[in-house]
Amino acid sequence: MDCKHFQQKFNIQFNNEELLKQAFMHTSYVNEHQDDSLKDNERLEFLGDAVLELTVSQHLFRAYPDMSEGELTKFRANVVCEPSLEQFSRELQLSDYLLLGKGEEASGGRERPAILADAFEALMGAIYLDRGFETALNFLEEHIFPDVEPGAFSHVMDYKSQLQEHVQKDGESVEYEIVDEIGPDHNREFIAAVTLNEEKIGTGRGRSKKEAEQDAAKEGLAKLTK
């Protein structure tokens, strides 16, 4: 793990370079070395996950002043999730810095999605601990947030498309129906149902018909893929 290379590349100076190194230390590396001073990156990953939750929330809150809480929550969940974090990790080429055990290395651990995503989270935890919240936020604003827009995450957010893709493998298709509308006019909610072969596989609710259908699709997808 070349701390100097990392710090030059990302223009960030750690007070405690051990924290930076720890962010890339996979548990397989620690297990292989008889050195009690080594710590794996799992606790940093715990902290970094929360750093991401807040920095991403703030970014979305400001960038999308008209999004509802429900939409913001979905959007955040699709940014702070393994496939997205893996993608960020690849863009920053973090795999160059990973410290892995020999077995993990030999079995392709350097390209494993979970290991890449975890290292990204741990790195955010290390930056936060060593340099504070503002530096963590600036790092993401420079390297990650320019990529974060609704279109970029539509593959994860759109449950209707995902459900459709899932069932059409078997040559089937699903149907949606708005089965109820509740609440007063100024605070309407819609209830949607989704059926597959005339069997209901999910229901959902939302402030718009589309939102209710997405919610129903999410439940249907969970049912079919569990």
Place this chain on the structure above:
Amino acid sequence: MDCKHFQQKFNIQFNNEELLKQAFMHTSYVNEHQDDSLKDNERLEFLGDAVLELTVSQHLFRAYPDMSEGELTKFRANVVCEPSLEQFSRELQLSDYLLLGKGEEASGGRERPAILADAFEALMGAIYLDRGFETALNFLEEHIFPDVEPGAFSHVMDYKSQLQEHVQKDGESVEYEIVDEIGPDHNREFIAAVTLNEEKIGTGRGRSKKEAEQDAAKEGLAKLTK
């Protein structure tokens, strides 16, 4: 909503008192008033949830240097969840400040757990937006974190006790067994199974036997209560 009272009671001065007021504005209040300038507290709640995730994570990270990532994650989930947030809200007597619609008020909304928990989250979002991360952290360190210790959340964390309570209603009891141990000595993991009437209802894994049993109990509980 008496902003002055709130600010004196909690010794916190807002730059923008509208944000403080918004934190207590339930959607039922906004729906009842024909005033486009009013905004409910839902977006602040989205932000406040993430403020809590990070402040609580940092608190636990520092207070429990020997907890594993898995234990920290469970602990955090039990602090940042509706029953706990409702409890914090009651301790701070936030219900005094709630702005509710007449129907919500008449049907007991001022005591509704979700409304109380949401207001606490929204308040944290408002403090963060208006006064920054450090002030939000200080507020929690003064009013909330002194209550946050593993014992205080054992009612939520202890799945074995919960499962036992659940089955003894029917005069039954469950049994645990360690069915496997995997990994090298220095990185041992245990696999536990829990059975009810000789039928396996859950399995779990963990770094200790107790952790594995808790994990198995969680699965068993989910199976019996779904």
